[in-house]
Amino acid sequence: MLYALSAQPFNLDTAINPVELKLLPFKPTAKERELEKGRMNITRVTQSDDTLYYFVQGASIYSPVYVGVTSLDPANKIDVRLHKMNWKNANRSGSTDDKGQWSEKFKTENDFGIMVIPHSKPAKYTLLVWVGDEAKIELPPVLDKDKDAASGGGKGGGMSQSTILYIVIGALAVIVAFLFFKLKNRKS
Amino acid sequence: MRYIRQILLPVLFLLVSAGAVKAQPGANEIDQATEQTMQLLEQLFGNMEGFEEGVGPAFEAFRNGMGIVRDGLEFYNSMQALDENECVPDFTTPAEAMMPTGCADNEECASCYDESINRLNTVRKSLARMRCIYTNTKKFTDAAISFGDNVSGIHGVMGIAWQNERRGIEKSLQDFEKTYDKKYADLMGSMQTALNGINACEAKFGMRDWYQRFGFLYFEMMKEKYKRDD
Numbered sequence: 001m002l003y004a005l006s007a008q009p010f011n012l013d014t015a016i017n018p019v020e021l022k023l024l025p026f027k028p029t030a031k032e033r034e035l036e037k038g039r040m041n042i043t044r045v046t047q048s049d050d051t052l053y054y055f056v057q058g059a060s061i062y063s064p065v066y067v068g069v070t071s072l073d074p075a076n077k078i079d080v081r082l083h084k085m086n087w088k089n090a091n092r093s094g095s096t097d098d099k100g101q102w103s104e105k106f107k108t109e110n111d112f113g114i115m116v117i118p119h120s121k122p123a124k125y126t127l128l129v130w131v132g133d134e135a136k137i138e139l140p141p142v143l144d145k146d147k148d149a150a151s152g153g154g155k156g157g158g159m160s161q162s163t164i165l166y167i168v169i170g171a172l173a174v175i176v177a178f179l180f181f182k183l184k185n186r187k188s
Numbered sequence: 189m190r191y192i193r194q195i196l197l198p199v200l201f202l203l204v205s206a207g208a209v210k211a212q213p214g215a216n217e218i219d220q221a222t223e224q225t226m227q228l229l230e231q232l233f234g235n236m237e238g239f240e241e242g243v244g245p246a247f248e249a250f251r252n253g254m255g256i257v258r259d260g261l262e263f264y265n266s267m268q269a270l271d272e273n274e275c276v277p278d279f280t281t282p283a284e285a286m287m288p289t290g291c292a293d294n295e296e297c298a299s300c301y302d303e304s305i306n307r308l309n310t311v312r313k314s315l316a317r318m319r320c321i322y323t324n325t326k327k328f329t330d331a332a333i334s335f336g337d338n339v340s341g342i343h344g345v346m347g348i349a350w351q352n353e354r355r356g357i358e359k360s361l362q363d364f365e366k367t368y369d370k371k372y373a374d375l376m377g378s379m380q381t382a383l384n385g386i387n388a389c390e391a392k393f394g395m396r397d398w399y400q401r402f403g404f405l406y407f408e409m410m411k412e413k414y415k416r417d418d
Contacts, residue, residue, distance in 0.1 A: 010332040010335065012353070024221070024222075025223075034260075035254060035263065042226075042246060042247070044218075044221075047216050052218075062264070062317070063264070064264045065267075066254075068249050070249055072241070085271065086332070086335060092270065101245075103253055105253070107267045107269055107270070107276070108270040109274070109324055112270055128246040128249070135264035136260065139279050139309050140280065143386075144286040144289070
């Protein structure tokens with residue numbers, strides 16, 4: 001497939017050095033866990049810097065994506081921002097809740113960035129990124145059996161067999177109705 | 189002795205300073221799970237004991253989020269694109285481009301159709317995705333160049349470095365466009381094969397000259413829709 005030239009949200013700031021979160025295959029064997037199949041990254045972090053930057057590559061617009069942050073100390077809130085185009089404008093943002101958790105689900109193509117800002121340092125947390133297998137999307141059909149074909153040659157004179165059948169049934173119904181009324185009129 | 193001191197002291201200094209960097213209390217610790225951890229999670233039943241600190245709660249949160257999901261497609265459809273301006277594949281076909289079929293109700297014809305329809309749908313999915321990748325990349329590049337141009341105007345020294353960077357970005361986009369055009373040609377070729385297959389089935393079970401009358405128009409419409417126009 002074709003891949004975009006970007007590898008992470010754009011920046012010209014040399015102080016920003018994002019860490020790539022590498023996705024590993026994740027294929028649970030149990031039938032009831034079928035929907036968990038995809039690729040996953042779990043990263044345990046002890047953060048001493050004010051802000052850390054991460055990025056993920058290889059998502060597909062046909063796949064669901066989950067990003068979760070779990071703080072080991074729920075009292076220490078952690079702000080999380082998701083970025084697509086650059087590190088300046090966040091596309092999604094939030095903070096860990098009272099249980100120390102924050103998560104988002106979305107779809108995107110190829111790459112995205114994650115910015116993590118704990119309220120106090122050092123902060124211990126776990127990042128979980130999951131990219132599911134591509135959804136089995138049913139495309140709307142482009143062949144329409146009810147669409148009338150234009151006149152022209154062919155086995156059905158350009159019309160589908162079902163259309164011809166409907167015409168024949170219609171014509172027979174008209175004939176039967178005509179005969180019925182004629183007989184009725186003759187009796188009276 | 190003087191030489192030994194000259195050689196040994198710097199080496200000793202390097203060793204100590206390297207150790208100091210490693211033991212620095214303020215450094216971040218980033219530990220990505222291995223394939224082995226993934227395999228254990230794949231086979232997981234019951235509790236999360238035995239995993240490294242932090243893995244259990246994060247994985248449980250993930251599974252809780254997935255807990256109510258029963259259908260993969262429904263789950264996917266419920267999601268929004270990360271960037272609201274991000275291109276999402278569009279599979280709609282205008283009514284005038286829909287193609288009639290003379291053998292949809294014929295069982296033999298339906299089995300004849302299968303391979304070609306599958307091929308056609310795969311091509312449609314790939315074209316839609318490729319178009320989105322192109323649109324997003326173009327948008328990303330334009331935004332990056334505009335951002336760089338604005339910032340480099342403020343900082344004079346950075347402006348020179350930015351000009352090199354800018355050329356690199358433009359070159360990458362040109363290479364990407366070439367790849368797009370090549371892939372586009374391949375996919376249109378594959379679509380032609382699929383439509384020829386449908387035509388063969390139609391000739392046998394449904395309509396004669398199906399491709400000339402309908403397939404051709406659809407092919408031309410798709411060719412125009414996905415052609416790179418800039």
